[in-house]
Amino acid sequence: MRIARTLLELIYPKRCPICERIVLPKGAFICAKCYEELQWVNAPYCMKCGKPIHDPTKEYCYDCESKTFHYEYGYGMWVYDEKIRRSIVGFKYKNRKEYAEFYVNELVRGYADKIGRMGVECIVPVPIHKRRYRQRGYNQAAILAKKLGERLGIEVEEEALIRCKYTMPQKNLSDRERLKNLEQAFRVNQKRIEKYRGKRVLLLDDIYTTGSTIEACAKVLKGAGVDKVYYISLCIGRGY
Numbered sequence: 019m020r021i022a023r024t025l026l027e028l029i030y031p032k033r034c035p036i037c038e039r040i041v042l043p044k045g046a047f048i049c050a051k052c053y054e055e056l057q058w059v060n061a062p063y064c065m066k067c068g069k070p071i072h073d074p075t076k077e078y079c080y081d082c083e084s085k086t087f088h089y090e091y092g093y094g095m096w097v098y099d100e101k102i103r104r105s106i107v108g109f110k111y112k113n114r115k116e117y118a119e120f121y122v123n124e125l126v127r128g129y130a131d132k133i134g135r136m137g138v139e140c141i142v143p144v145p146i147h148k149r150r151y152r153q154r155g156y157n158q159a160a161i162l163a164k165k166l167g168e169r170l171g172i173e174v175e176e177e178a179l180i181r182c183k184y185t186m187p188q189k190n191l192s193d194r195e196r197l198k199n200l201e202q203a204f205r206v207n208q209k210r211i212e213k214y215r216g217k218r219v220l221l222l223d224d225i226y227t228t229g230s231t232i233e234a235c236a237k238v239l240k241g242a243g244v245d246k247v248y249y250i251s252l253c254i255g256r257g258y
Contacts (some may be wrong), residue, residue, distance in 0.1 A: 030038060035105045035117040057097035059254060066231055068093040069254055087229065089236035089247040091131060094226050094254025102253050106224055110158045121252055122165040130170060133257040136248045138220040141167050141174045144235055145181040145204070162252070163222045173218070178210045179235055200234040206242040215243035226251040
């Protein structure tokens with residue numbers, strides 16, 4: 019197994035998930051320079067959605083002060099800047115599924131304790147519509163969820179949520195349009211969600227911007243009897 023892995027690395031050397039150059043030294047996941055340039059979400063951040071906030075005297079961002087969400091709270095690991103945007107595009111649309119190894123390694127390193135304190139019994143990846151799945155060939159959130167679940171010893175329920183409505187890409191819409199776009203976009207798989215009634219669930223997605231997608235999923239899960247819903251994402255926007 020080790021020999022086969024070594025041969026694969028010789029034929030297909032690891033490429034940096036940020037700059038896409040071959041990673042040196044051998045065995046590393048990312049270039050040292052690129053790693054230093056990642057913008058980690060550090061305090062102060064919103065105690066609800068996890069977005070960076072500029073005023074250290076505040077507990078919540080403007081958005082969370084004025085809205086009610088069905089999820090308890092959550093975290094984004096990196097600020098959504100141009101570098102991480104390009105990396106996510108490669109992972110999400112260009113079949114660079116190997117980037118998941120680096121992403122999950124950093125999630126475990128930075129957030130394993132926080133996830134442990136949530137007391138979740140299941141990780142649920144945000145689903146994509148079957149039409150988009152046919153186009154892409156995979157759900158990037160499901161790949162992350164499986165790897166994270168393996169590392170943390172938490173069950174993963176990939177089919178707990180179903181995306182039953184083909185929606186416009188969220189990135190081109192305003193906050194209000196995003197909410198409208200996601201109305202009735204998700205439903206639960208009753209057979210899969212039954213065992214998690216009265217329990218705690220962690221939603222996982224690649225990007226959190228306005229929170230519309232996480233909110234839509236959390237609302238459906240809570241409506242199906244899940245006790246508490248939390249979330250984690252690779253990156254998060256600064257705005258609202």
